[in-house]
Amino acid sequence: MSAKPAPHLEFAPPAPPGMGRAWGVAGAAHLALFLALGLATAWKTQPQTLQAEAELWSAVPQAAAPRLQETPPPPPETEPQREPPKPSKPPQPAPELEPDNSLRDAQIALEKKKLEDLKKKEAAERQRKALEKKKKEAEEKAEKEKAARDKALKEKAAQEKKEQDKKKAAENAKADEKKRQQEQAQKAKQDKADEARADALRQENLQRMQGMAGASGGPNATGTALKSSGPSASYAGRLVGRIKPNITYPGEVVGNPRAEVEVRVAPDGTITSRRIVQSSGNKAWDDAVLRAIDKTEILPKDTDGRVPPLIVLGFRPLD
Missing domain, CATH: 1.20.5 (Single alpha-helices involved in coiled-coils or other helix-helix interfaces)
Structure with a gap:
């Protein structure tokens, strides 16, 4: 009889080697013991004059049976049969390992x-x-x-x-x-x-x-007008005499410098512009002359009833 193997877990350590052979050898020894006991019980009793004692060893420790007491030989008429020895208890199987x-x-x-x-x-x-x-x-x-x-x-x-x-x-x-x-x-x-x-x-x-067709000039005349015209000889003096009273000059003039002024005039005599064309060398005298022209505003007409559009007049302090 082999022992029931313990349940094996997946990660449990492996069982020690040789367990199968050990259980096989133990089973064979028990089988041999059972056979020997069976043969011993099957023997017939014979008259013995000598007593023999045998010891039976088993894998499991067992106590020895009591020694048989010698009995007197039976009468020849009858031969009493001996009681067969009691069989020993079979060995107990090893407890299963938990x-x-x-x-x-x-x-x-x-x-x-x-x-x-x-x-x-x-x-x-x-x-x-x-x-x-x-x-x-x-x-x-x-x-x-x-x-x-x-x-x-x-x-x-x-x-x-x-x-x-x-x-x-x-x-x-x-x-x-x-x-x-x-x-x-x-x-x-x-x-x-x-x-x-x-x-x-x-x-x-x-x-x-x-x-x-109606020109009155001479054969060598170069003009384009029907007849010659221009300011009278006394017209320039008249204009200077008209403007000079308006000159205001508080200082003294060294020498008698001349300032020439270009004056442009409208047909009715109104002065439209004036400018110094030749300075006297004394700016104060030049400015005084220009102020006098501006103050005059209108120039008188000439003897022919006209006013020249452009006139150049000269002014000296001592004249």
């Missing part, structure tokens, strides 16, 4: 710890993948936003450039139009001036032609 609960608990604890570690590792891996996924999504979102911003900036820059080009084209067109208008105005002005010169030339030729 499994080591501490080893099983340790194995279960190890399995639990491995399972917990595996769960923790899987949870950590899931968390890592979730973080990587979230990071990747954030990066993709940032890239998309950056691409959108870049696209918007490019579109804005292109729109601004387009508007600037359009504005510049409009300004150029406006400048070209203004230049064309200026050229047209200049051309019209030039044409008008040319027309005015041509008309003046026609009028001059016409007057010259008319004047030649």
Whole structure:
């Protein structure tokens, strides 16, 4: 009879070698003992004169049976039969080894710890993948936003450039139009001036032609008027005598310098402008003469009832 093997756990240490052979040898020894006992009980009793004693050894320690007491030989008529010796008790099988609960608990604890570690590792891996996924999504979102911003900036820059080009084209067109208008105005002005010169030339030729018909000048005369005309000999003196009382000069003049003034006059005698054509060398005397002309305002007419349009007058302090 072989012992029931203990339940083997997956991570339990292996059983010591040679257990199978040991159990086989023990079983064979028990079988041989049972056979020997069976043969011993099957013997027939014979008259013995001598007593013999035998010791039976077994694998399991057993107490020896009490020694048989000698009995007197029976009468010859009858031969009493001996009681067969009582068979010895069969050897008790070795108790089954109970499994080591501490080893099983340790194995279960190890399995639990491995399972917990595996769960923790899987949870950590899931968390890592979730973080990587979230990071990747954030990066993709940032890239998309950056691409959108870049696209918007490019579109804005292109729109601004387009508007600037359009504005510049409009300004150029406006400048070209203004230049064309200026050229047209200049051309019209030039044409008008040319027309005015041509008309003046026609009028001059016409007057010259008319004047030649009634001119009173000599054969060598170079004028274009019908008759010679000009201020009378005393007219310049009259004008100086009219202007000089208006001269106010408080200082003293060294010498008797002459200041010549060009005076332009309207047909009614109104002075329109005056200027120094030759200075006296004394600016104070020149300014005093100009102030006197401005104060005079209107010049008298000549003997012919006219006023020359341009007159040059000279003024000296001591004259």
